[in-house]
Amino acid sequence: MKTLVLSSVFLALSSSAATLTESETKQLTQLKNTALQSDLSYQVLESLTTEVGHRLMGSEGDRKAIIWAQAKMNALGFDKVWTEEVTGTFWQRGEAQAKIITPYPHDVVAIALGGSIATSDEGLTGEVAHFETLADLIAAPDNSLNGKIAFVSYQMEEHIDGNGYGPAVGTRVGGAVVAAKKGASALIMRSVGTDNNRIAHTGIMRYEAGVKKIPAAALSNPDADLLVNQLKRNKPVNFYLKLTSHTDPKVTAVSANVIGEITGSEFPDEIVSIGAHLDSWDVGTGALDDGMGVAMMLASAHHIAQLPIRPKRTIRVILFAAEEVGLLGAKKYMEVHEKNMANHIIGAEWDFGVGKIYKMTSGVGKESLTAINDLAKHLAPLGVELSNDNNAQAQSDMSVMSAAGMPSMNFAPDGTKYFDYHHTENDTLDKVNADDLKQATAVYTLFAYFSAQSEINFRK
Amino acid sequence: MKTLVLSSVFLALSSSAATLTESETKQLTQLKNTALQSDLSYQVLESLTTEVGHRLMGSEGDRKAIIWAQAKMNALGFDKVWTEEVTGTFWQRGEAQAKIITPYPHDVVAIALGGSIATSDEGLTGEVAHFETLADLIAAPDNSLNGKIAFVSYQMEEHIDGNGYGPAVGTRVGGAVVAAKKGASALIMRSVGTDNNRIAHTGIMRYEAGVKKIPAAALSNPDADLLVNQLKRNKPVNFYLKLTSHTDPKVTAVSANVIGEITGSEFPDEIVSIGAHLDSWDVGTGALDDGMGVAMMLASAHHIAQLPIRPKRTIRVILFAAEEVGLLGAKKYMEVHEKNMANHIIGAEWDFGVGKIYKMTSGVGKESLTAINDLAKHLAPLGVELSNDNNAQAQSDMSVMSAAGMPSMNFAPDGTKYFDYHHTENDTLDKVNADDLKQATAVYTLFAYFSAQSEINFRK
Ligand SMILES: [Zn+2]
Ligand SMILES: [Zn+2]
Ligand SMILES: [Zn+2]
Ligand SMILES: [Zn+2]
Numbered sequence: 001m002k003t004l005v006l007s008s009v010f011l012a013l014s015s016s017a018a019t020l021t022e023s024e025t026k027q028l029t030q031l032k033n034t035a036l037q038s039d040l041s042y043q044v045l046e047s048l049t050t051e052v053g054h055r056l057m058g059s060e061g062d063r064k065a066i067i068w069a070q071a072k073m074n075a076l077g078f079d080k081v082w083t084e085e086v087t088g089t090f091w092q093r094g095e096a097q098a099k100i101i102t103p104y105p106h107d108v109v110a111i112a113l114g115g116s117i118a119t120s121d122e123g124l125t126g127e128v129a130h131f132e133t134l135a136d137l138i139a140a141p142d143n144s145l146n147g148k149i150a151f152v153s154y155q156m157e158e159h160i161d162g163n164g165y166g167p168a169v170g171t172r173v174g175g176a177v178v179a180a181k182k183g184a185s186a187l188i189m190r191s192v193g194t195d196n197n198r199i200a201h202t203g204i205m206r207y208e209a210g211v212k213k214i215p216a217a218a219l220s221n222p223d224a225d226l227l228v229n230q231l232k233r234n235k236p237v238n239f240y241l242k243l244t245s246h247t248d249p250k251v252t253a254v255s256a257n258v259i260g261e262i263t264g265s266e267f268p269d270e271i272v273s274i275g276a277h278l279d280s281w282d283v284g285t286g287a288l289d290d291g292m293g294v295a296m297m298l299a300s301a302h303h304i305a306q307l308p309i310r311p312k313r314t315i316r317v318i319l320f321a322a323e324e325v326g327l328l329g330a331k332k333y334m335e336v337h338e339k340n341m342a343n344h345i346i347g348a349e350w351d352f353g354v355g356k357i358y359k360m361t362s363g364v365g366k367e368s369l370t371a372i373n374d375l376a377k378h379l380a381p382l383g384v385e386l387s388n389d390n391n392a393q394a395q396s397d398m399s400v401m402s403a404a405g406m407p408s409m410n411f412a413p414d415g416t417k418y419f420d421y422h423h424t425e426n427d428t429l430d431k432v433n434a435d436d437l438k439q440a441t442a443v444y445t446l447f448a449y450f451s452a453q454s455e456i457n458f459r460k
Numbered sequence: 461m462k463t464l465v466l467s468s469v470f471l472a473l474s475s476s477a478a479t480l481t482e483s484e485t486k487q488l489t490q491l492k493n494t495a496l497q498s499d500l501s502y503q504v505l506e507s508l509t510t511e512v513g514h515r516l517m518g519s520e521g522d523r524k525a526i527i528w529a530q531a532k533m534n535a536l537g538f539d540k541v542w543t544e545e546v547t548g549t550f551w552q553r554g555e556a557q558a559k560i561i562t563p564y565p566h567d568v569v570a571i572a573l574g575g576s577i578a579t580s581d582e583g584l585t586g587e588v589a590h591f592e593t594l595a596d597l598i599a600a601p602d603n604s605l606n607g608k609i610a611f612v613s614y615q616m617e618e619h620i621d622g623n624g625y626g627p628a629v630g631t632r633v634g635g636a637v638v639a640a641k642k643g644a645s646a647l648i649m650r651s652v653g654t655d656n657n658r659i660a661h662t663g664i665m666r667y668e669a670g671v672k673k674i675p676a677a678a679l680s681n682p683d684a685d686l687l688v689n690q691l692k693r694n695k696p697v698n699f700y701l702k703l704t705s706h707t708d709p710k711v712t713a714v715s716a717n718v719i720g721e722i723t724g725s726e727f728p729d730e731i732v733s734i735g736a737h738l739d740s741w742d743v744g745t746g747a748l749d750d751g752m753g754v755a756m757m758l759a760s761a762h763h764i765a766q767l768p769i770r771p772k773r774t775i776r777v778i779l780f781a782a783e784e785v786g787l788l789g790a791k792k793y794m795e796v797h798e799k800n801m802a803n804h805i806i807g808a809e810w811d812f813g814v815g816k817i818y819k820m821t822s823g824v825g826k827e828s829l830t831a832i833n834d835l836a837k838h839l840a841p842l843g844v845e846l847s848n849d850n851n852a853q854a855q856s857d858m859s860v861m862s863a864a865g866m867p868s869m870n871f872a873p874d875g876t877k878y879f880d881y882h883h884t885e886n887d888t889l890d891k892v893n894a895d896d897l898k899q900a901t902a903v904y905t906l907f908a909y910f911s912a913q914s915e916i917n918f919r920k
Binding site for chain 2: 198284426
């Protein structure tokens with residue numbers, strides 16, 4: 001058995017020599033050990049969640065986060081740190097009040113969807129019209145919901161790769177427009193979430209030009225269950241909703257992408273970008289979404305900055321503004337850097353805490369797949385398996401850059417529990433497993449070092 | 461193997477023949493099947509939580525629950541149904557607002573402890589004095605907390621038998637008195653709970669004559685963590701608390717024990733009592749605490765009432781009022797029935813949902829242990845093991861009757877998850893596992909039938 005083990009180690013070393021030299025491979029192994037032993041990413045996340053808290057685009061927390069991020073980058077040994085302004089609107093949540101009035105009165109837990117208008121100051125009351133899916137709501141005749149409150153009770157499914165999100169999120173994003181077209185006075189929905197806590201899930205919703213804007217809110221999942229149970233009794237169910245959320249059209253919200261670099265020692269203009277979004281919803285402390293990503297990127301860059309020599313290429317950490325309210329930071333980044341996109345050698349974002357990374361999927365040129373295989377061999381001992389697909393976009397903000405031709409990597413975590421906490425008051429530090437965070441930080445550290453030290457053209 | 465199985469069945473039957481006849485044993489087996497196949501207890505619980513909701517002593521929900529319970533008993537075929545008035549005070553929760561003001565502002569989730577006075581309308585502000593345990597708070601010098609807010613951060617441990625509750629609950633019940641003696645202006649504490657949700661746990665607290673009353677609140681566990689993390693930075697932490705809870709001393713709250721019987725066919729004066737408390741805290745819908753118990757007792761009695769002949773002894777279902785605010789219903793029951801306690805043959809309460817029953821402990825005379833062993837053999841296939849101890853009191857309200865000499869049984873569930881939800885907004889129907897509820901209902905059904913059909917004097 002000993003011989004077998006030795007020979008497989010030899011195979012791994014000899015084949016990865018195609019991309020990295022022996023001494024570079026040694027460096028990589030040392031980096032892996034450093035990252036796995038360090039609790040730096042956890043400490044950075046603790047700092048962000050404790051000292052800043054949540055950070056909705058345009059809010060006081062957002063401003064603090066921008067200052068915090070620059071200070072951290074400087075303290076962690078980045079070579080260059082700067083910001084690029086991002087502007088947009090500032091939506092304020094206000095208060096949400098909801099109750100079942102008849103047949104059996106209950107106060108229920110509700111949260112305004114991001115971007116929702118307010119109800120009147122008195123709130124609104126209406127009979128609940130129940131739809132099990134968005135498709136059912138779409139199928140309702142025009143004017144059939146006049147004066148009613150549309151309720152979609154679709155329950156998100158839990159899956160390791162989070163694929164239950166797609167079928168569920170349509171109601172949140174577009175449900176209010178559909179309901180308004182049918183004459184509804186408001187939309188309420190079961191939260192897009194897999195938990196059973198009395199905590200509702202927010203997230204962005206959209207209005208459509210020419211369609212009446214109506215207030216939209218999510219109920220906590222146990223409250224949605226209760227409402228369904230009342231509806232089953234076949235008596236009219238009357239519901240009360242009050243939201244005081246609003247956007248002041250005269251106010252321009254100012255935020256910024258925060259960018260820091262470990263400057264390349266040989267090819268400083270060639271950029272390996274790693275990123276996360278710095279903003280969060282205004283609930284919880286944005287520990288998972290996306291504080292984890294912020295912390296991982298800062299710690300990864302720091303570990304690499306501690307090496308005696310900078311890697312050949314530049315590692316650029318991009319902390320995007322205003323992801324939650326519509327990828328505003330990513331769009332602004334493209335505006336500023338589109339002409340330089342060819343120099344963006346490869347990129348990977350993280351926006352899918354919490355849980356261990358178990359899979360990586362590349363989106364690179366065919367010739368580069370040998371190098372990707374080499375990288376995968378280094379990551380395999382961390383429990384990361386290489387997907388057979390080679391069609392990945394980077395996550396969230398960086399998907400915009402992938403679409404513009406940037407070669408990309410996508411690291412997939414066990415997302416089974418993510419949607420228990422996503423966009424809720426429950427998105428707090430205690431949900432983060434310190435060991436999983438170490439593993440994920442090690443993965444990004446190795447990805448960044450490997451990509452920056454190799455001379456591979458990932459477009460080919 | 462077949463022979464072995466047959467002979468052990470034979471042994472079980474022949475030894476249980478000591479307590480029940482063969483036809484009674486057959487009846488018991490049929491009852492077990494009925495209870496295990498029926499979803500009646502779940503349906504009853506769904507009805508209570510959907511149509512009534514929470515039911516704090518003296519509240520509108522409490523009044524509804526009393527009407528609901530009598531109607532259910534009548535509908536389920538009870539022979540006698542009546543109420544016995546219970547009076548007390550009516551505490552109202554009002555609103556709770558809490559935040560960390562410095563060094564890093566955060567809104568935090570807090571809940572008033574049951575019975576707490578309000579702060580002033582403006583709320584109160586003070587520097588946080590941190591104690592890891594109640595013992596540490598007790599050890600603080602007099603006047604050392606003048607103008608400060610005492611914070612006890614003790615974290616309840618999770619155990620299958622819930623034994624982490626005892627060491628944690630002292631702060632909730634008595635912490636405010638201790639803190640006031642040291643000069644504190646308020647008490648805040650980590651919730652008595654094992655979850656990590658942004659939902660705080662309430663529960664009764666006490667004041668002491670001659671000691672200044674101060675407001676008392678629990679923080680959700682993630683918020684307690686956040687506060688501890690801020691305190692670790694060794695800067696003064698200032699905290700704001702506003703409670704509007706109050707008790708109007710002029711108002712007498714009127715509630716009632718609701719009692720129903722399946723009258724014994726041979727010894728109607730001999731009472732086998734099973735019970736639960738009908739009241740709940742004013743958060744969630746009291747599904748686990750103690751709606752489950754209510755539903756189990758009603759369904760158990762119904763299953764027995766469906767038999768062609770009533771068991772020999774009377775089965776009395778007691779749904780106690782005002783358990784949460786100090787066992788007021790139990791005390792009233794003793795007042796009314798103390799003289800008749802000798803006719804209370806044996807009793808068991810349920811006040812410890814959620815989870816499967818895995819253990820039973822008796823508290824009976826020595827001669828009765830043979831019968832208890834017989835009962836245990838019938839319950840063993842349900843996964844219930846007989847404890848070697850014979851010192852049990854009944855749970856909660858009925859512990860008062862145990863103390864007055866009533867022989868008792870205590871059925872212990874897997875309580876690992878109970879304190880995730882206990883006394884919170886999260887105590888809702890979705891937390892109940894329908895199969896576990898069937899098992900628990902079957903256990904109580906068999907216990908009640910066995911005790912009522914046998915002629916054992918459990919005092920001996
Ligand atoms: Zn995100
Ligand atoms: Zn998000
Ligand atoms: Zn209870
Ligand atoms: Zn209780």
